[in-house]
Amino acid sequence: MPVVTATRTSIIDVAIAQAIERCADAPRIWVGFSGGLDSTVLLHLVASAAPGRVSAVHVDHGLDPKSEAWALHCDARARALGVPLHRRRIVVAPGPNLEARAREARYGEFRRVLTQGAVLMLAHHADDQLETMLLRLLRGTDPSRLGMATERPLGAGRVLRPFLDVPRVDIAAAAQTRGLAWIEDPSNAATDHDRNYLRHVVLPTIRARWPDAAHAAARGFARGEWDAALAAAALDAEIGDVGAPLAVERLKSRWAARLLRRWLEHCGIEGVRESALEEVLTQIDRGLGVGVEVVPGVFVRGHGGRLYADSDVATRFDERSWDLSGPADLPNGVLRAQRIGAPTFSGQLRILPWRGGDRI
Numbered sequence: 001m002p003v004v005t006a007t008r009t010s011i012i013d014v015a016i017a018q019a020i021e022r023c024a025d026a027p028r029i030w031v032g033f034s035g036g037l038d039s040t041v042l043l044h045l046v047a048s049a050a051p052g053r054v055s056a057v058h059v060d061h062g063l064d065p066k067s068e069a070w071a072l073h074c075d076a077r078a079r080a081l082g083v084p085l086h087r088r089r090i091v092v093a094p095g096p097n098l099e100a101r102a103r104e105a106r107y108g109e110f111r112r113v114l115t116q117g118a119v120l121m122l123a124h125h126a127d128d129q130l131e132t133m134l135l136r137l138l139r140g141t142d143p144s145r146l147g148m149a150t151e152r153p154l155g156a157g158r159v160l161r162p163f164l165d166v167p168r169v170d171i172a173a174a175a176q177t178r179g180l181a182w183i184e185d186p187s188n189a190a191t192d193h194d195r196n197y198l199r200h201v202v203l204p205t206i207r208a209r210w211p212d213a214a215h216a217a218a219r220g221f222a223r224g225e226w227d228a229a230l231a232a233a234a235l236d237a238e239i240g241d242v243g244a245p246l247a248v249e250r251l252k253s254r255w256a257a258r259l260l261r262r263w264l265e266h267c268g269i270e271g272v273r274e275s276a277l278e279e280v281l282t283q284i285d286r287g288l289g290v291g292v293e294v295v296p297g298v299f300v301r302g303h304g305g306r307l308y309a310d311s312d313v314a315t316r317f318d319e320r321s322w323d324l325s326g327p328a329d330l331p332n333g334v335l336r337a338q339r340i341g342a343p344t345f346s347g348q349l350r351i352l353p354w355r356g357g358d359r360i
Contacts, residue, residue, distance in 0.1 A: 023160070063098075099126055103271075110155070126164065210316075248305050322335070
């Protein structure tokens with residue numbers, strides 16, 4: 001059992017006090033509650049510090065036969081704390097990138113529950129931060145985005161991670177001193193997942209040599225967040241109006257990938273992989289007519305020297321005939337024809353989605 005000291009206890013207490021202070025104007029504080037150790041401690045402490053202001057959200061991905069029992073556990077724990085619990089079961093189909101698709105589904109539900117100005121607290125801690133930094137580094141991520149931000153926008157609200165500078169051993173100590181019960185997900189021990197491999201195989205070796213590695217990495221990233229904020233402000237000034245098309249000429253600098261990612265975030269599109277950004281930049285010289293899928297169902301397309309981000313309307317577009325006698329209603333607009341001079345056409349035109357190489 002970890003040794004519990006006043007210093008360790010105060011780390012948790014200070015983190016929660018600072019987080020509650022940052023939520024002073026929030027109409028509602030949500031806590032992402034999986035039922036595991038970290039989120040159990042977070043919900044317990046936040047519910048105690050801000051009674052009557054807290055709700056919990058639990059997303060059941062249905063990936064484990066015991067997920068329904070875990071959801072019932074979360075419901076019982078929330079009721080014991082007097083906290084309303086929003087439960088949602090989401091089906092994530094088996095296949096490639098299962099973890100990434102489950103995460104996207106989970107964050108989609110988080111966006112849905114966040115009303116204007118609300119805050120969602122998540123229990124990521126310093127050890128999670130070190131795992132994330134190493135994982136992204138090994139995947140070739142932009143160095144400015146290696147770690148998780150302490151605070152960032154999400155939907156109509158924002159995400160806050162109070163424990164990001166707190167090592168997991170301190171969270172475990174807090175749970176033990178308070179006699180809390182939590183769920184152990186057996187999938188967290190499976191080393192066939194990249195993150196679990198880092199957690200169970202790589203990081204123990206690192207800690208054996210550098211015991212304070214997680215805390216040091218979290219502090220280092222926190223210091224870098226200020227520089228990242230300045231960089232984001234510079235990118236915002238370069239992009240211009242939020243949600244407006246992006247001029248391709250803006251992407252001729254060494255910061256093209258960062259600028260492109262920031263523009264997509266302005267469009268409400270997050271979680272874009274580096275490979276998708278690189279593909280957009282590669283395809284720019286080819287016109288980007290068909291577009292590049294940057295996240296499932298969302299494409300970046302080029303027209304008239306500008307980039308646009310939209311859903312894949314082509315997949316919902318049925319070929320049809322048109323005789324020009326009236327407007328043609330299309331999924332993303334209305335097509336009209338105006339005759340100039342003597343009529344020279346009679347019959348039917350075909351309307352179909354644009355394909356690579358098509359010209360008018």
